[in-house]
Amino acid sequence: MNQQAISDLITKMADDELVLGHRNSEWTGLGPVMEEDIAFSSMAQDQIGHALALYRIQEEHMGGPDPDAFAFLRPAAEFKCCHLVEMPIGSYDFSLMRHFLFDHAEAVRYESLLQSEFAPLQQLARKLKGELKYHTLHADAWILQLGRAGGESYERMQAALDTCFPLACGIFEPGEADQALINDNIYPGEKVLYERWLDNIYRVLVKASLNMPDPAAITPAYGGRYGQHTPHLQPLLEEMGAVLRLDPAARW
Amino acid sequence: MTADHTIANIYAALEQVMDPEIPVLSVLDLGMITAVTIEDDTAHIKMIPTFAACPAINFIQQRIQEAVAGATGMPVRVTIDKEAHWHSKRLSEAAKEKLRNFGIAPPGIHEGELRAEMLMNTPCPHCGSKNTYLRSPFGATLCRAVHYCKDCGMVFEQFKPVG
Known part of the structure; x- marks a missing residue:
């Protein structure tokens, strides 16, 4: 097995979750209704x-660094998150559409990892599968409700989809070592996940009467997996x- | 091995370790314990969290350590079992009854994939009515969803089903 390739795969997955988790936590106290405030706070915690x-898998199985230091002391150029997760929370329609597109991507990724030859990822996928279901249930319910509501609601959801879609396609930016990971049955590769994701989101968007942009007509927001980020990542x-940088060696 | 150092005594101690969020359920009721063994006169307890990101897990781990060490006087090692994962079938019938009496609806039984319909018409723990709807799949803790009973007008929580 190609350890570096596995480690890079884990880093990009973990960085996406860490950064979007922090973005989603910015809704705590600001949600449009109490239930949504709690939902975004819960998803952030998840x-x-x-x-x-994921960082612990690197630490325990691959000789990786301490998770706190790795998460909070790395320079931006060493982060492998996609641009979608870096964007500010914007308005609620944007955050909701991002959540829908991202969590469906997570669902197909972890579903594929149930067959991974790398045991720690396979075990984690089994654990997270049931939890992720609640994220997609939540997202689908709101996409349907707001898409079907017509008027301004429909227009805002369509505009959010048009904005988020090229960013979300960046989740599936091809990795340099994808072929090695596919050959070793670590995961099926970004291209396969991208196709499955398109199928799944299309099914929900159609029911909401929302028009999925033509994947061939957009430019995916690539670069994040190779350390090229939007200006929004550094301040975040x-x-x-x-707090950690005040005294990285402090015992809590 | 002295008289107190038995598997039965370890289980008796575990029965006293309650979930900090749902104080009527012990870690055994919740199905969080996956193995109890004694090796070289050290108790080894393997446990799993209900939800991966549960913030109470280190606290519960420490409480188990203290309770078993206090009751048996033996060294105790509590580790997270990475090979097992929690699902709602790990809750015993007795645990579900305790949950209902505490005012939280227990997870329904389901096979295979969780679907949205499975969360509909969850029986209200206060009046028993099934005339209820899901308000949000997220509640005060990661393991709880929020429902509303149209008959008695109460908002209630449910321990989420997980497959």
């Missing part, structure tokens, strides 16, 4: 927990690591 579980990392 995502940061999943990031920790500074905020996330501010």
